[in-house]
Amino acid sequence: MPPIESTSPTFDTLAIVGVGLMGGSLALAAKQSGLAKRVIGLGRTQSKLDSAVELGILDAGTTSVAELAEAQFIVVCTPVDRIVADVQSVMNVVGDHAVVTDVGSVKQPVCDVLGTQFPRQFVGSHPLAGSEKGGFQHSEVDLYRGRKCVVTPLSDNSLQAVQVVEQFWTTLGMDVQCMSAEEHDRILAVTSHLPHVAAAALASLLTEHEAPFAATGFRDTTRVAHGEADLWTAILQQNSGHVGQEIGRLINELSQYKQALETNDAENLRSLLESGCAGRRLFESVFKNGRNAWTS
Amino acid sequence: MPPIESTSPTFDTLAIVGVGLMGGSLALAAKQSGLAKRVIGLGRTQSKLDSAVELGILDAGTTSVAELAEAQFIVVCTPVDRIVADVQSVMNVVGDHAVVTDVGSVKQPVCDVLGTQFPRQFVGSHPLAGSEKGGFQHSEVDLYRGRKCVVTPLSDNSLQAVQVVEQFWTTLGMDVQCMSAEEHDRILAVTSHLPHVAAAALASLLTEHEAPFAATGFRDTTRVAHGEADLWTAILQQNSGHVGQEIGRLINELSQYKQALETNDAENLRSLLESGCAGRRLFESVFKNGRNAWTS
Numbered sequence: 118m119p120p121i122e123s124t125s126p127t128f129d130t131l132a133i134v135g136v137g138l139m140g141g142s143l144a145l146a147a148k149q150s151g152l153a154k155r156v157i158g159l160g161r162t163q164s165k166l167d168s169a170v171e172l173g174i175l176d177a178g179t180t181s182v183a184e185l186a187e188a189q190f191i192v193v194c195t196p197v198d199r200i201v202a203d204v205q206s207v208m209n210v211v212g213d214h215a216v217v218t219d220v221g222s223v224k225q226p227v228c229d230v231l232g233t234q235f236p237r238q239f240v241g242s243h244p245l246a247g248s249e250k251g252g253f254q255h256s257e258v259d260l261y262r263g264r265k266c267v268v269t270p271l272s273d274n275s276l277q278a279v280q281v282v283e284q285f286w287t288t289l290g291m292d293v294q295c296m297s298a299e300e301h302d303r304i305l306a307v308t309s310h311l312p313h314v315a316a317a318a319l320a321s322l323l324t325e326h327e328a329p330f331a332a333t334g335f336r337d338t339t340r341v342a343h344g345e346a347d348l349w350t351a352i353l354q355q356n357s358g359h360v361g362q363e364i365g366r367l368i369n370e371l372s373q374y375k376q377a378l379e380t381n382d383a384e385n386l387r388s389l390l391e392s393g394c395a396g397r398r399l400f401e402s403v404f405k406n407g408r409n410a411w412t413s
Numbered sequence: 414m415p416p417i418e419s420t421s422p423t424f425d426t427l428a429i430v431g432v433g434l435m436g437g438s439l440a441l442a443a444k445q446s447g448l449a450k451r452v453i454g455l456g457r458t459q460s461k462l463d464s465a466v467e468l469g470i471l472d473a474g475t476t477s478v479a480e481l482a483e484a485q486f487i488v489v490c491t492p493v494d495r496i497v498a499d500v501q502s503v504m505n506v507v508g509d510h511a512v513v514t515d516v517g518s519v520k521q522p523v524c525d526v527l528g529t530q531f532p533r534q535f536v537g538s539h540p541l542a543g544s545e546k547g548g549f550q551h552s553e554v555d556l557y558r559g560r561k562c563v564v565t566p567l568s569d570n571s572l573q574a575v576q577v578v579e580q581f582w583t584t585l586g587m588d589v590q591c592m593s594a595e596e597h598d599r600i601l602a603v604t605s606h607l608p609h610v611a612a613a614a615l616a617s618l619l620t621e622h623e624a625p626f627a628a629t630g631f632r633d634t635t636r637v638a639h640g641e642a643d644l645w646t647a648i649l650q651q652n653s654g655h656v657g658q659e660i661g662r663l664i665n666e667l668s669q670y671k672q673a674l675e676t677n678d679a680e681n682l683r684s685l686l687e688s689g690c691a692g693r694r695l696f697e698s699v700f701k702n703g704r705n706a707w708t709s
Contacts, residue, residue, distance in 0.1 A: 308627040312634040317689025318666040331604040338608040342693040346686035370614040390642040393613025397638040
């Protein structure tokens with residue numbers, strides 16, 4: 118491992134596995150902040166990697182994991198169902214002191230396997246940043262700055278590896294918070310995965326006949342439903358326990374509305390709506406004042 | 414009734430009952446388009462009406478319905494559970510040739526009563542316009558322009574009254590579409606009332622512990638949940654049959670997600686998510702190209 122200065126760690130070579138919006142933006146931010154002298158990207162399509170190099174996002178791009186041998190810090194930015202295999206293949210080629218993290222939005226299945234297998238080298242992360250525009254060509258140098266990053270160490274993890282990962286995100290300007298992978302997945306089920314399911318379920322009910330009468334209420338409530346079905350299938354499956362439970366809670370809440378309407382119970386209906394208002398105000402009080410202005 | 418020119422009807426006196434955002438914007442637009450020489454507002458608080466006059470939104474403001482006696486066209490902009498009573502009290506004072514409409518977002522309960530009681534004078538409308546900012550002080554002259562307006566005549570309504578109402582909204586630059594009140598309420602249950610219930614139900618699940626980790630996905634999916642509980646209690650109650658049915662469909666859809674997660678059925682999960690994507694794309698295809706860029 119290279120010498121890490123506490124105020125400004127520097128890696129000779131930072132590797133990004135999976136160069137999309139998240140990976141590309143990370144490459145730009147790492148260079149700008151002086152975190153990395155050289156950023157190499159590992160991908161599946163050489164022509165895309167070449168474009169990322171031409172755009173100045175990467176210093177080099179390769180489809181061969183062997184070329185990551187020199188990297189001291191590796192961030193895996195591939196879909197959640199590919200992270201375990203991608204980290205394992207990276208571990209086959211990098212040195213014993215290299216530290217690896219990921220940016221996946223479900224943590225327990227990934228950290229249970231990798232944190233146990235590589236306790237001195239792998240620590241899971243979830244930077245709560247993103248954008249509706251996918252693809253490295255939309256990379257933004259400030260995508261991560263000012264936003265929250267959850268780091269999810271296992272108790273087996275070496276403190277040093279945890280500190281390197283925390284320091285990495287802090288240097289990029291993120292507000293780092295540590296919690297267990299299980300806690301992360303439970304929280305994100307409510308704040309991100311359930312809203313996605315609700316939006317998609319709602320959007321699927323619209324017919325051609327009704328669509329011309331849908332307005333900004335429908336627009337905002339269903340916005341996230343446009344997310345890639347493959348990515349979200351993997352996310353929901355990886356967090357199936359918590360998401361299933363939260364869907365149950367939402368169904369229960371909706372059933373109360375249905376019953377209040379069927380029994381013409383205005384008081385109950387108002388009380389349900391007020392509790393929705395209160396939840397929304399709670400969100401706004403944190404979201405407006407806080408630094409968590411990211412895209413889930 | 415004053416002489417109505419087919420291209421530019423003009424009323425000597427237009428009355429607005431309920432001077433909030435909808436009523437105030439209507440007053441501004443009616444003056445600007447030359448639809449009305451004089452706009453009088455009926456409200457409950459004289460000081461607010463005086464402010465609206467000072468701001469140039471109204472020519473006069475009153476708390477006494479008797480002062481609407483001279484109005485030839487009256488638009489009732491009060492909450493849906495007050496429209497019937499407000500129209501009835503207006504009818505007690507206006508002339509036999511005055512035409513009255515409303516802007517409520519549920520039509521059947523209102524039109525069944527009023528269209529039958531006043532077939533030559535009352536025709537229901539729902540201009541699909543609005544804004545997150547309530548109150549007359551946020552009035553916008555262009556709130557209605559370019560947006561859809563549903564007019565819901567009964568078969569008993571006189572053709573002349575229907576034409577006056579249609580012409581009124583058309584002159585304000587709206588895209589007028591006629592349908593039955595029942596059809597309107599069924600459609601709006603899907604496009605507006607169900608999204609509100611879903612957003613409120615979702616928002617109510619958030620706790621203080623989780624709120625700091627909610628992001629733009631949660632923000633957009635729950636945006637409409639901040640709507641006034643009293644207003645929405647009335648809307649949902651007035652459209653309880655259709656909304657209850659749509660909540661049932663949403664619960665059924667969510668149950669399919671839950672089951673697919675519990676049985677680890679990736680194919681079914683992907684297919685559900687794809688049907689959400691398809692619904693969203695359908696919405697976007699109409700919303701982007703069309704003129705229906707309003708706030709529900």
